[in-house]
Amino acid sequence: MGEVDAVIEVEGLRKVxxxxxxxxxxxxxxxxxxxxxxxxxxxxxxxxxRGEIYGFLGPNGAGKTTTIKMLMGLIRxxxxxMRIFGGAPDEIETRARIGYLPEQPYFYDYxxxxxxxxxxxxxxxxxxxxxEARIDELLPLVGLEDSQNKKLREFSxxxxxxxxxxxxxLNEPDLVVLDExxxxxxxxxxxxxxxxIVAQRDLGRTVFFSSHILSDIEMICDKxxxxxxxxxxxxxxxxxxxxxxxxxxxxxxxxxxxxxLRDRFASVARxxxxxxxxxxIVGEGQSNDALRVILxxxxxxxxxxxxxxSLEDLFVRSAERRGPAVGEEGA
Amino acid sequence: MKRRRSGAWRFTALRVAAxxxxxxxxxxxxxxxxxxxxxxxxxxxxxxxLSSLAVTGQGNRVxxxxxxxxxxxxxxxxxxxxxxxxxxxxxxxxTIFTIIPKPxxxxxxxxxxxxxxxxxxxVEVGVLSVLWLGLLWLKGAPVTPEIGKALLLIFLEIxxxxxxxxxxSSFSRPVLTGILATGVFIVGRVVYLVGEMLTARGGxxxxxxxxxxxxxxxxxxxxxxxxxxxxxxxxxxxxxRGSYLVSATGYCMSYVLVLLALSVxxxxxxxxx
Numbered sequence: 001m002g003e004v005d006a007v008i009e010v011e012g013l014r015k016v017x018x019x020x021x022x023x024x025x026x027x028x029x030x031x032x033x034x035x036x037x038x039x040x041x042x043x044x045x046x047x048x049x050r051g052e053i054y055g056f057l058g059p060n061g062a063g064k065t066t067t068i069k070m071l072m073g074l075i076r077x078x079x080x081x082m083r084i085f086g087g088a089p090d091e092i093e094t095r096a097r098i099g100y101l102p103e104q105p106y107f108y109d110y111x112x113x114x115x116x117x118x119x120x121x122x123x124x125x126x127x128x129x130x131x132e133a134r135i136d137e138l139l140p141l142v143g144l145e146d147s148q149n150k151k152l153r154e155f156s157x158x159x160x161x162x163x164x165x166x167x168x169x170l171n172e173p174d175l176v177v178l179d180e181x182x183x184x185x186x187x188x189x190x191x192x193x194x195x196x197i198v199a200q201r202d203l204g205r206t207v208f209f210s211s212h213i214l215s216d217i218e219m220i221c222d223k224x225x226x227x228x229x230x231x232x233x234x235x236x237x238x239x240x241x242x243x244x245x246x247x248x249x250x251x252x253x254x255x256x257x258x259x260x261l262r263d264r265f266a267s268v269a270r271x272x273x274x275x276x277x278x279x280x281i282v283g284e285g286q287s288n289d290a291l292r293v294i295l296x297x298x299x300x301x302x303x304x305x306x307x308x309x310s311l312e313d314l315f316v317r318s319a320e321r322r323g324p325a326v327g328e329e330g331a
Numbered sequence: 332m333k334r335r336r337s338g339a340w341r342f343t344a345l346r347v348a349a350x351x352x353x354x355x356x357x358x359x360x361x362x363x364x365x366x367x368x369x370x371x372x373x374x375x376x377x378x379x380x381l382s383s384l385a386v387t388g389q390g391n392r393v394x395x396x397x398x399x400x401x402x403x404x405x406x407x408x409x410x411x412x413x414x415x416x417x418x419x420x421x422x423x424x425x426t427i428f429t430i431i432p433k434p435x436x437x438x439x440x441x442x443x444x445x446x447x448x449x450x451x452x453x454v455e456v457g458v459l460s461v462l463w464l465g466l467l468w469l470k471g472a473p474v475t476p477e478i479g480k481a482l483l484l485i486f487l488e489i490x491x492x493x494x495x496x497x498x499x500s501s502f503s504r505p506v507l508t509g510i511l512a513t514g515v516f517i518v519g520r521v522v523y524l525v526g527e528m529l530t531a532r533g534g535x536x537x538x539x540x541x542x543x544x545x546x547x548x549x550x551x552x553x554x555x556x557x558x559x560x561x562x563x564x565x566x567x568x569x570x571x572r573g574s575y576l577v578s579a580t581g582y583c584m585s586y587v588l589v590l591l592a593l594s595v596x597x598x599x600x601x602x603x604x
Contacts, residue, residue, distance in 0.1 A: 017604070066604075072432035074603040092342075095434040102428040108353065110360040122349035123433040125342055167429065177432075 006086075007175050007206045008048035008071065013080035015041040015066050015230075040066040042230035043080065048208050048223075053201050055221035056210040057315065063230040064210040065103050068179050072100050084175065096124060099173035103180045103210075105164035109153035113144055113163050116152065117170055124171045138166040143192065157184040165193065169200070176200055178209035182216050194220050214312045226315060234314065241314055249287035250307055251280040256299035264293060277302060346435050350443020351450060358413055358451040367412070368455060371405035375463050382470065391472040392566060398463040399481060399562040406456055406489040407516055413448050414496020415508035418598075427603055438595040441501070445591060448493050456486050480571040481561030487583040488559035492516055494590035501597040518549065519556035526550045554586050 017038045041063045048054045058064045069075040071082060073090045087094045107116055114135055121131035139145045142162040152160065161184045168176055178197070182190045198220055200207050211217050217224060218238065225235040234241055253261065254277050261271045261278055269282040269290060282290045284306070294301060358364045378397035421427045421444070430440060460482050467474050496512040503511065518525075528534050529546050536543045558579050564571050 017602075069428075069603070074428060074431050076600075076602060092434040092436070095432060098432065100429075100432040102425070102432075104425075105429065106425040107429065108357060108426055110357060115356075119349060119353050120429070120433065122352075123346055123430070123435055125345055125434075164429075 005050040006047050007050050007084065008046060008208060009083040010044060010046040011081045012043045012045065013041055013067065013070060013082060014039070014043045014078045015070060015075060016078045040230055041070070044227065044230070044232045046225060046232070048206060050206055051201060051204060052222045053197060053207045053220050054209070055217035055224040056208065056227065057212065057214070057217050057224055058210070058227040059212055062228045064227055065179055067227070068177060068210060072177065096171065097174040099168035099171060099176045101164045101168040101178045101181055104184070105160055107152050107160060107163065110151060112151055113139060113148055116163065117166060120167050120170050126171065134170055138169060141196065142166045158186060158189055161185055162189070165196065174205055176205055176207045178207065180211060181209055182211060182213055190216065214315060247284045248281050248307055249284055250305045251282065251287070251290060251294065251301060252303040253278045253280055253294055254300045254302050256294065256297045260297060264297070265290065343436070343439055346439050347442045347446060350435070350440060351447035354417060354444050354447020355450045357417065358447070363412065364409065364451065367405060367409055368458065371401060371455070371459055372462060374401045374405070375459060375466065379466060379470070391470065394467060394470060394472055395566055396562065398467070399485065402456060402459045402463065402482065403485045403488065405459065406452060406485060407492050409455055410448070410452060410489050410493040411496050411509055411512045411516070413451060414493050414512060415500055415505040417448065418444050418497060418500045419505050419508070422603065431603060437599050441497070441591065441595050441598050445494065445497055448497070449490060452486070452489050452493060456482065456489065475565070477561070477565045477571055480576060481565050483576060484559040484561040484579055487579055488556055491554055491583050491586050494587045498590045498594045501594045515553060516556065518553050522550060522553045522555050523557050558582055
């Protein structure tokens with residue numbers, strides 16, 4: 001704790017939701033008939049440094065949104081320490097420096113884009129002229145300058161996401177926290193948002209965002225943490241995480257059935273179908289043996305490519321190490 | 332130090348005003364509110380018909396009585412409906428997710444909702460009062476300052492019931508909030524009877540002494556809403572003294588402060604999942 005350039009510091013952060021029978025506690029589904037405790041976040045540590053784009057990656061229900069909500073003061077943690085800019089996250093001065101986009105943002109649907117941004121600006125105590133100037137800047141940035149006169153109830157999911165992004169950038173925050181910002185956007189919208197996120201970093205801001213869309217994180221993040229079942233499974237820069245230990249060789253094969261390949265390489269390789277071909281992915285050290293076996297089986301090797309492990313591979317590997325974090329309490 | 336503190340309160344006031352303004356906007360753009368306002372107006376207009384059917388010489392009395400009844404009824408109804416819906420809607424529709432992470436204190440969110448609702452009720456009571464006074468003037472009924480004082484008392488009752496509804500809505504769902512707040516309103520209107528029964532030499536609490544603590548608790552906790560009924564004084568042409576208005580305001584405010592403090596405490600502890 002206490003690093004000079006650390007923007008978010010989290011230590012031993014934990015959240016346990018408790019409930020009775022049919023009560024819904026937290027974002028996780030609870031079966032009937034039991035008194036339950038759900039450990040949504042199981043004691044995590046995180047450090048996000050100034051100027052980073054930090055990707056918080058995990059499958060649905062992994063604990064991403066609960067962690068973010070604890071940082072944003074929406075949920076009280078059961079245990080642990082959180083600091084943003086070295087101070088408590090619930091301090092007014094700290095919050096004034098944060099822009100936040102909730103997951104699937106919901107807005108006052110009786111308002112128009114300019115009205116909702118103006119309302120948010122008032123909560124940041126921005127003077128009227130500054131609010132108007134900033135709104136004039138943001139509406140074109142998120143592509144909503146032509147929808148200013150529509151009420152938000154007429155907006156599509158993607159348009160609501162865009163107004164949410166404008167809301168998150170309204171106060172020119174030093175830290176931008178985005179919960180699943182790319183969901184609900186079409187490919188062009190996603191590209192535009194990725195550009196906006198990178199532009200925030202170029203302005204010296206820190207961006208912390210969660211996603212389960214690996215390609216987006218891989219494209220723009222400086223650092224990644226993978227969370228699953230409330231536990232951080234991996235953390236580091238992409239270069240650190242996708243290191244040379246996990247170099248793989250991709251062998252494209254024709255003339256041997258998938259069943260035979262799966263049977264023969266069950267323990268050492270992944271086998272995938274690509275049309276009439278099969279793709280065999282093996283560790284670098286096993287490639288010579290694999291090629292020999294394929295030739296012995298009468299197969300034709302159509303191509304051999306050495307490749308680095310992808311974030312998807314790392315994610316799958318991390319998720320495979322998962323342990324249950326949901327349990328019963330009492331009897 | 333003092334200066335810094337006064338600055339903090341000014342900032343709180345600005346944020347509460349922004350939140351209240353948004354609550355006000357939400358209500359006036361809500362069809363239920365507009366519908367209730369039209370219904371209240373129609374109710375008042377109906378008093379004209381009733382007054383024309385009244386026994387000779389009693390027409391103005393019917394107009395007065397029905398006017399007080401309508402303004403009070405619709406004020407309390409709107410207070411309970413808005414109190415039950417507005418805060419809950421904020422949580423249910425998840426718009427609260429965009430508010431709490433902003434540089435606002437949770438108590439400011441509660442106060443913003445409350446003052447927003449009061450602003451709506453000022454409009455409601457104001458519009459209906461002007462309409463009603465216009466009807467009285469048209470029918471040639473005397474428009475006295477006592478009527479204004481009685482309307483102020485009705486508004487104090489609505490201010491209190493709004494705080495009751497907000498307090499219940501900070502932990503329960505709208506239907507339950509509506510039932511509980513309506514219950515407080517009804518019991519509050521007759522709580523003086525419970526007080527009289529407790530001092531009586533016979534009756535329920537003498538026949539069933541086990542119920543006595545319950546009766547005493549009701550009298551202590553539930554506000555006596557009869558305090559805010561000035562209609563009889565107007566009808567009987569008894570003046571409503573300024574000192575009475577001050578003490579009624581103090582009575583209302585003491586309840587409002589306790590109810591708002593409870594609402595803040597309950598809201599402060601909530602997780603927004």
